[in-house]
Amino acid sequence: MTDPAIATEAPLHAEFLREPWDGLGLPQEEALSYQRFGATFGIWIFIASEVLFFGALFLFYAAVRAEHAEAFATAARETNIVYGTLNTAILLTSGLSAAAASLASEHVPLRRLTQWCLVATATLGLAFLAVKGMEYRDDIAEHLVPGRGFKLPEPSAQLFFGFYWLSTGIHGVHLTVGIGLVARLIWIGWRHPERLPGNPQVEVTMLYWGFVDMVWLFLYPALYLVGRPG
Amino acid sequence: MSTRVAESPASLADPDELALGLPESYLSAGGTLGSWLTSTDHKRIAILYALSVTLFFFIGGAAATLVRLELFTPQADLVGADTYNKLFTLHGVIMVWFFLIPSIPTTFGNFLLPLMIGARDLAFPKLNLASWYLNVIGGLITATAVLAGGIDTGWTFYVPYSTTFSNTAVTIGVLGVFVSGFSTIATGVNFIATTHLLRAPGMTWFRLPLFVWAMYTTSIIFVLATPVLALTIILVVAERSLGLPIFDPAKGGDPILFQHLFWFYSHPAVYIMLLPGMGIVSEVITCFARRRIFGYDFMVYALVAIAVIGFFTWGHHMFTSGMSPYAALIFSFLSFVVAVPSAIKVFNWTATLYRGQVGFESPMLYVLGYIGLFTVGGLTGLFLASIPIDVHVQDTYFVVAHFHYIMVGATVSAYFAGLHFWWPKFTGRMYPETWAKFAAVLMFFGFNLTFFPQFIAGYLGMPRRYHVYPPEFQVWNVLSSSGAAVLAAAYLMPLGYLTWSLFFGARAVNDPWNASGLEWRTTSPPPRVNFFGRPAVLAKPYNYHPEGAAPLHDEPRIPSQGSLT
Numbered sequence A: 001m002t003d004p005a006i007a008t009e010a011p012l013h014a015e016f017l018r019e020p021w022d023g024l025g026l027p028q029e030e031a032l033s034y035q036r037f038g039a040t041f042g043i044w045i046f047i048a049s050e051v052l053f054f055g056a057l058f059l060f061y062a063a064v065r066a067e068h069a070e071a072f073a074t075a076a077r078e079t080n081i082v083y084g085t086l087n088t089a090i091l092l093t094s095g096l097s098a099a100a101a102s103l104a105s106e107h108v109p110l111r112r113l114t115q116w117c118l119v120a121t122a123t124l125g126l127a128f129l130a131v132k133g134m135e136y137r138d139d140i141a142e143h144l145v146p147g148r149g150f151k152l153p154e155p156s157a158q159l160f161f162g163f164y165w166l167s168t169g170i171h172g173v174h175l176t177v178g179i180g181l182v183a184r185l186i187w188i189g190w191r192h193p194e195r196l197p198g199n200p201q202v203e204v205t206m207l208y209w210g211f212v213d214m215v216w217l218f219l220y221p222a223l224y225l226v227g228r229p230g
Numbered sequence B: 001m002s003t004r005v006a007e008s009p010a011s012l013a014d015p016d017e018l019a020l021g022l023p024e025s026y027l028s029a030g031g032t033l034g035s036w037l038t039s040t041d042h043k044r045i046a047i048l049y050a051l052s053v054t055l056f057f058f059i060g061g062a063a064a065t066l067v068r069l070e071l072f073t074p075q076a077d078l079v080g081a082d083t084y085n086k087l088f089t090l091h092g093v094i095m096v097w098f099f100l101i102p103s104i105p106t107t108f109g110n111f112l113l114p115l116m117i118g119a120r121d122l123a124f125p126k127l128n129l130a131s132w133y134l135n136v137i138g139g140l141i142t143a144t145a146v147l148a149g150g151i152d153t154g155w156t157f158y159v160p161y162s163t164t165f166s167n168t169a170v171t172i173g174v175l176g177v178f179v180s181g182f183s184t185i186a187t188g189v190n191f192i193a194t195t196h197l198l199r200a201p202g203m204t205w206f207r208l209p210l211f212v213w214a215m216y217t218t219s220i221i222f223v224l225a226t227p228v229l230a231l232t233i234i235l236v237v238a239e240r241s242l243g244l245p246i247f248d249p250a251k252g253g254d255p256i257l258f259q260h261l262f263w264f265y266s267h268p269a270v271y272i273m274l275l276p277g278m279g280i281v282s283e284v285i286t287c288f289a290r291r292r293i294f295g296y297d298f299m300v301y302a303l304v305a306i307a308v309i310g311f312f313t314w315g316h317h318m319f320t321s322g323m324s325p326y327a328a329l330i331f332s333f334l335s336f337v338v339a340v341p342s343a344i345k346v347f348n349w350t351a352t353l354y355r356g357q358v359g360f361e362s363p364m365l366y367v368l369g370y371i372g373l374f375t376v377g378g379l380t381g382l383f384l385a386s387i388p389i390d391v392h393v394q395d396t397y398f399v400v401a402h403f404h405y406i407m408v409g410a411t412v413s414a415y416f417a418g419l420h421f422w423w424p425k426f427t428g429r430m431y432p433e434t435w436a437k438f439a440a441v442l443m444f445f446g447f448n449l450t451f452f453p454q455f456i457a458g459y460l461g462m463p464r465r466y467h468v469y470p471p472e473f474q475v476w477n478v479l480s481s482s483g484a485a486v487l488a489a490a491y492l493m494p495l496g497y498l499t500w501s502l503f504f505g506a507r508a509v510n511d512p513w514n515a516s517g518l519e520w521r522t523t524s525p526p527p528r529v530n531f532f533g534r535p536a537v538l539a540k541p542y543n544y545h546p547e548g549a550a551p552l553h554d555e556p557r558i559p560s561q562g563s564l565t
């Protein structure tokens, strides 16, 4: 009776069990999967909170753009669409490896795959930041930082770039936090390989990673595609 | 046990219970400072919060005292204009973000939520501890702003004053609020997950005590409103410190947008301050009227309705900021709508008293005061929600009186009601009841003397946030400042007698009030794991009398039926 799908399910480690989930009077297996459910439930609530955070940011964008449609189109044409598109591709690929890591972590034989997917995710995240850094360098060289000597004459074009620097900065901070969390998992998988399969933190981290990806999917058109029709 | 433990507040309520081999209480599980600062026990974290919240309350109170002293006379005699601005800002910022918003959820909520639903702890105990550190760090950062010269923008941080013109420590101040916001969100996530996942067997959603519902709905606002404030603060800092154009009208920015974002958070935030107190009132009033709550289901729906509709009324703070008449009309209408569930709650509390065996123990005195003060605050809220009246009294002391009736009159009364009601459970000690009654009555009178004159002064046209005023308003200000002295005494008294009771108060039994809630079905104070064995719930809450039959007025009060095994 060896159904391979069941046989490869990750065994749930007792050391993953935390207070107060160990005191529910449930058998250990059930307590662990309930705790895992709790952890994902918690991160979903946090993501709901983050949605409102970025929601406010996009509200700011929408309101100002509605008032200054022309200037926004002009200013958005100054952004570097090559870097922007490259970064979109990088981040979407990292989303794939993150999802794969999350699914693979549920099966013991896929431990190495999990580890490699985590490494790929973190690397792609770093690549995104590197490209972003090059883009920032070019932006600065082109006088796209609001203030004296700004490239465009319209004052409200500076509002667009105020949003540009702020939103990419906030997104970058979120991504950096994500890379840190993934790096932590890589560390766990490296030092204690047996603690990776079945670890609820993989799914939790990857949900967060997916959310940060999603934010970029909204930022990309808002920053790079406005004023570039056709 | 060779030594009598009666001298230490940190031991079991009844020393004889130790002989039965019961686990030690949460208070005696380690007495070192380190054991407190690293504890993941929700009850200990609640105590940590209680201490920090109390500290902030008295800091905010000190600033208010100076404000009221200055306003005793029409001239500037104590402080100058700048210092005055910094004082009322300090008062507002500390009271809103470091007292009112965290106070009831993080102290009573932390302590009682797991107990009331029969859980051993919150879902994420480490996150809970982290939230306390974030709160304290945020408070310290904001306190640094005071040392760095203070902030003079008012607690609302309106732009462009806060971004372009103010020369004070705005950035540090708002960053402190930002950090404490994370602590609030962490608490919200924790409470929501706990209520969903860790209820004891038989504790269905419609058997939850109303305090738990209040915590749950508050947490939803925590999670969904706080991030908007966080972003708004980032926008202010980006403009002020990083020089990015955000709201600057010279660049085509929109300062009114700031107000929308700010009030989108801050109106729901006033319900963060209100709903927890409503939860306490429902617990206390049922216990001391020996009565089931009138209309339990509608009490639940009212909490949910307030939490939801509260998200859509923010525009009533901006009637005079030049919004379109249609928008103003809709915000006005929605503000009237949100008052309906609040009124339902007041009616249902009153109906709960009907044919009850009403006693006047100190927690009940606070609660009865609450109902009166909340009614005044809520009704004047309706005045303000009517555009013509608001245009007349906007930015006057009328508004100040309105929100103090709700935030101080109601919520702080509820805070003290809860503090007295659950004190035996928290500490294992009884407090001196006569003193407590005296403080409760004094607080009610002091409060009204302080704030009722402000309605009149405001209606007559006295503006808020000025340190000098025309002499014809002096009589109202003298009344108000005298009331503030009475109020200060009433707030200091519990600090004295409650501390005294920690050392000399009589031992509390497990359930001194014969209350029905699950939190009373364990020792006072409870052990680390909260319950002996796993509780199971068999009936609706507030089981003070058989369903459908009110207690007989002239019969002695019967103990609660107990709704659990």
Ligand code: HEM
Binding pocket: B156, B270, B271, B273, B274, B316, B317, B335, B336, B338, B339, B342, B377, B378, B379, B380, B381, B382, B384, B385, B386, B390, B393, B394, B395, B399, B402, B403, B406, B407, B411
């Ligand atoms: C019954 C429902 C309520 C209604 C209809 C209502 C209505 C209003 C209105 C229209 C204003 C704006 C006044 C103005 O600035 O001209 C206002 C101000 C205010 N309200 Fe309420 N309110 C209600 C409940 C509450 C509650 C529950 C709280 C707090 C716990 C609260 C706290 C405040 C505060 C803090 C302000 C002043 C903000 C400021 O300008 O500093 N209100 N209220």
Ligand SMILES: [Cu+2]
Binding pocket: B266, B267, B270, B313, B314, B316, B317
């Ligand atoms: Cu409001």
